[in-house]
Amino acid sequence: MNRFRRSHGPGVGAFDPLKYWLILPAWLVIGFFLLAPVCLMFVFSFLTKEFRGGVIWEFSLAAYDQFLFDRGLFGDEPPRIQWTYITVFVRSITQAAMATLLCLLIGFPTAFYIATRPPQLRAAWLFLVTVPYWVNLLIRTVSMKFLLRDTGPLNEFLLAFGVIGEPLSIINTSLAVQLGLFYSYLPFMVLPIYATVERYDFTLSEAATDLYADKWTVLRRIMLPVVGPGIVAGSILVFVPSLGAFLAPNLLGGAKNFMIGSLIDEQFNGNAGNWPFGSATSMILLSLVLMALFVYARQVARQERN
Amino acid sequence: MKKILCTLAVATFATASFAQEKLSIYHWFEYIPQELLDKFSEETGIEVTMDTYDSNETLLSTLKGGKLGSYDVAVPGDYMVEILIHEGMLDEIMPGELANKANIQPEWADVSFDPGRKYSIPYQWGTTNFMVNRDVYDRDINTTAMIFDPPEEVRGKINVLDSRGELLGLASIHLGIPQCSSDREQLRALDDLVQGAKPHWASFNSAGAKEVLVSGEAVVGMIWNGFGAKARQEGANVEYAYPREGMIVWMDNVVLLKEAPNRESALKFMDFLLEPENIAAVSSYAWYSGGVIGHEDLVNPEVLAAPEAFPPDDAPAGSFVEVCDEETDRIYDQIWTRLKQ
Numbered sequence: 017m018n019r020f021r022r023s024h025g026p027g028v029g030a031f032d033p034l035k036y037w038l039i040l041p042a043w044l045v046i047g048f049f050l051l052a053p054v055c056l057m058f059v060f061s062f063l064t065k066e067f068r069g070g071v072i073w074e075f076s077l078a079a080y081d082q083f084l085f086d087r088g089l090f091g092d093e094p095p096r097i098q099w100t101y102i103t104v105f106v107r108s109i110t111q112a113a114m115a116t117l118l119c120l121l122i123g124f125p126t127a128f129y130i131a132t133r134p135p136q137l138r139a140a141w142l143f144l145v146t147v148p149y150w151v152n153l154l155i156r157t158v159s160m161k162f163l164l165r166d167t168g169p170l171n172e173f174l175l176a177f178g179v180i181g182e183p184l185s186i187i188n189t190s191l192a193v194q195l196g197l198f199y200s201y202l203p204f205m206v207l208p209i210y211a212t213v214e215r216y217d218f219t220l221s222e223a224a225t226d227l228y229a230d231k232w233t234v235l236r237r238i239m240l241p242v243v244g245p246g247i248v249a250g251s252i253l254v255f256v257p258s259l260g261a262f263l264a265p266n267l268l269g270g271a272k273n274f275m276i277g278s279l280i281d282e283q284f285n286g287n288a289g290n291w292p293f294g295s296a297t298s299m300i301l302l303s304l305v306l307m308a309l310f311v312y313a314r315q316v317a318r319q320e321r322n
Numbered sequence: 323m324k325k326i327l328c329t330l331a332v333a334t335f336a337t338a339s340f341a342q343e344k345l346s347i348y349h350w351f352e353y354i355p356q357e358l359l360d361k362f363s364e365e366t367g368i369e370v371t372m373d374t375y376d377s378n379e380t381l382l383s384t385l386k387g388g389k390l391g392s393y394d395v396a397v398p399g400d401y402m403v404e405i406l407i408h409e410g411m412l413d414e415i416m417p418g419e420l421a422n423k424a425n426i427q428p429e430w431a432d433v434s435f436d437p438g439r440k441y442s443i444p445y446q447w448g449t450t451n452f453m454v455n456r457d458v459y460d461r462d463i464n465t466t467a468m469i470f471d472p473p474e475e476v477r478g479k480i481n482v483l484d485s486r487g488e489l490l491g492l493a494s495i496h497l498g499i500p501q502c503s504s505d506r507e508q509l510r511a512l513d514d515l516v517q518g519a520k521p522h523w524a525s526f527n528s529a530g531a532k533e534v535l536v537s538g539e540a541v542v543g544m545i546w547n548g549f550g551a552k553a554r555q556e557g558a559n560v561e562y563a564y565p566r567e568g569m570i571v572w573m574d575n576v577v578l579l580k581e582a583p584n585r586e587s588a589l590k591f592m593d594f595l596l597e598p599e600n601i602a603a604v605s606s607y608a609w610y611s612g613g614v615i616g617h618e619d620l621v622n623p624e625v626l627a628a629p630e631a632f633p634p635d636d637a638p639a640g641s642f643v644e645v646c647d648e649e650t651d652r653i654y655d656q657i658w659t660r661l662k663q
Contacts, residue, residue, distance in 0.1 A: 067648045068405060069386045089513060089656050090506065100663045165539050185478075187539065188524045270525030271484050274662050282662075285380045287486040288655050 054302070061295035069289035079296035101279070101297070105304075108276040111190060111265075112258035115197035116205075119254045120247065122198075123205030127246075130206075131213035142210070145203050153200060157263045160196050161187065164268070188270035196264035201257060205250035212246030248312070256305055276301055345587040347372040348381065348393040350574070353446075355607040362594050368587045376529060377485065378402035385411055391581035394588035400573050401487060401643045403442050404435040408645075412441040413578045419589055422596035430573070430613035434642065442575035443592050444613025446604060448547040449633060449640055450488050450570040453560040455541045463563045466496035468542050470519045477522040479541035481534045484526035486658045487643035488570055489544070490516070495568040495641065502646035502654075513657045520661060535560050546572075547630040548609030554630070562630040564637040571640030573613070 061079050063071040085095035130141040148156060163170055164186045171183040186192050216239060224234045262277030271278065276297065283294025343366070351374040359370050375381045378399050385396075390411055398406055406412050415423075420443070430444045454463040459475050467473075470493060472480060482489055493516055494501045499508040527534060534540040535553040543560075545553065550562050576595055578588050595601055601612040602620035609625050611632070612618075618626060625631060633640070646654060 067651070068409065069383050089509065089660075090653060091656075100659065103663060165537060167538050267530075270527065272520070272523065272526060272662070274659075282659075285377070285383050287379055287658060289379070289383065290655075 057295045057298050061292055061299050063292050065290050065292045069291060071291050079292035082293055083296055104274045104276060104279050107273060108259055111193055112255050114194040115258045116251050116255045118194060118198040119202050119205035123202055123250060124209055127206045127209035128213055131210050145206050154263060157196055157267050160199060161267055164192055192268040193264050196268040197258045197261055201254040204253035208249040209243060209246040212243040216242050343368045343587055344584050345370045345591055346393045348396040349374055350397055351376055353608055354604060358600060358603050366590055390579060393579050394582040394584045395576055395591060396579055397445050397574050397576055400435045401645050403575050403577060404645045407441055411580050413580045413582060414440050415578055420593055422593045425596045425614050427613050427615050442577045443596060445574040445576050446608060446610035446612060447573035448610040450546050450572060451563050452542055452544045453535055453550045453553060453562050456559045456561050458541045463561060464565050466492060466565045466567045470496045470515055472522050476541045478524055480523045481525050481527050481531060481540035481543040482523055483531060483544045484528045490654060491570050491643045501644040502650050504650050509653055516661050551609045551628045551630040564633050566638060568638045569640045571642060
């Protein structure tokens with residue numbers, strides 16, 4: 017229904033030069049601030065590393081080789097599969113997935129609740145959802161650290177009420193990182209889901225119930241197909257930035273284990289000074305994300321065709 | 323309205339012509355009191371702007387990333403001075419260009435990282451050791467084993483600095499091996515040592531090194547001496563250790579950058595920091611020691627009396643973080659990456 021209406025919207029069909037002018041600034045911004053840096057990164061990943069940062073303009077596959085093969089501490093053993101960076105990637109993906117799941121568990125009911133309020137109340141609730149965003153992410157992450165640490169309010173509260181006998185050691189664990197990411201990106205989950213639930217026609221649920229569908233079936237067969245795109249959009253908006261995050265892992269996870277973001281940061285701002293490797297790691301991350309989105313987009317296209 | 327605009331225009335023009343002389347500083351965070359910069363501007367009429375960084379490596383990567391030519395002076399640590407000299411990023415200070423060069427204390431007038439002090443002048447120096455919470459642990463703390471082979475009570479409550487040079491440097495001191503070893507047995511031992519100790523460490527945190535001690539999150543925490551003095555001042559019952567195996571010393575230095583847009587201002591600023599009372603103001607602010615003759619008498623006495631300020635007489639000599647050649651450095655980098663994997 018929606019698709020049908022959109023393809024017959026105003027301005028489509030007839031050539032409309034205004035349309036191109038309207039999109040031009042966006043294209044310029046994307047071209048200059050996104051495509052150009054990505055191209056630069058792509059080129060750098062195939063250059064030779066200069067000692068202590070910088071690149072030598074000679075073609076080299078060393079960065080990708082370093083990512084894939086382990087030649088031992090001294091670099092002279094026969095190459096084996098490099099698990100170091102795979103571990104870092106798997107860890108980051110797990111953390112990001114956990115954060116996304118947490119966001120979904122809290123975000124979906126929240127969005128559902130807001131969308132079912134009277135219109136004037138909805139605005140107030142949405143406003144409240146965005147309030148934490150008035151504060152810088154760094155400040156919010158540091159505050160999270162204060163809340164979670166052994167002597168922080170959370171532990172003191174639980175201790176005072178005798179819920180626990182020993183402080184929970186949350187700080188400097190992966191749980192702390194997941195909580196940090198979850199809290200950082202929660203509104204990214206709530207808002208897209210809200211947008212779809214708001215459009216959902218609740219008389220459809222009533223109709224389904226009249227036809228003897230139980231609550232679970234209504235949710236799964238009637239509602240999910242409609243709000244599904246919102247859930248997917250929210251998940252992407254939470255998952256992708258979580259994957260490259262380095263504030264939460266560094267501040268809440270104790271920087272003990274590299275996440276992809278901190279691994280890349282180390283190549284530019286750390287001791288390593290290995291720009292080609294940092295670029296190659298970024299390219300690999302980017303390719304993985306793009307591939308995942310591509311596969312998803314094809315799946316959606318196929319479903320729509322059916 | 324027109325009048326106001328005119329006044330504004332005149333004022334802008336006046337400041338513009340007056341403040342022709344400028345100085346652009348690239349400095350560590352929270353390391354110079356604003357009053358001192360104001361004083362410099364007042365005395366010389368030079369307009370000062372400052373950007374900050376939080377590690378020697380960030381300084382290097384910023385300069386490499388195309389910022390050389392935007393700053394006049396920077397404040398690299400000892401080993402970074404050596405690296406910046408190798409990289410050709412520093413401008414030589416010609417004899418006679420600094421009127422106050424003779425004010426440098428004799429022990430800092432000729433240093434390993436800048437023989438003959440051709441490129442740098444002393445800013446502040448100190449030591450990098452660790453502090454221990456005395457409420458939790460009351461036995462002997464003057465050993466690097468507190469970090470690398472920690473006693474039961476402190477395990478899992480240790481914070482180390484997120485700095486390869488200082489952490490692997492202290493680990494090398496613990497093992498009694500050189501900092502830039504190419505001996506495979508020694509390097510393997512170093513790798514094993516840090517890998518074995520890591521499960522006992524709670525976090526790698528440099529900027530929060532003081533905060534984790536004050537909050538009690540860490541019972542043992544690697545820290546720079548002045549930062550540690552502040553932790554104690556803020557009420558933590560912590561004591562700064564002077565390990566008998568040895569310790570890391572460091573010195574931050576003011577350098578003149580290549581392609582400095584305001585070379586003259588930079589030299590004036592360096593002369594300004596070689597005045598005892600000015601560098602004393604930095605020491606009173608940062609709780610580290612200066613390297614200028616006669617500055618001690620002008621430093622806040624509380625800073626000088628702090629147990630963190632100077633190593634006791636029976637403490638072993640400290641070592642600077644060493645700069646390894648490319649091949650050796652690659653192996654240390656491997657050890658560091660494996661440690662943080």
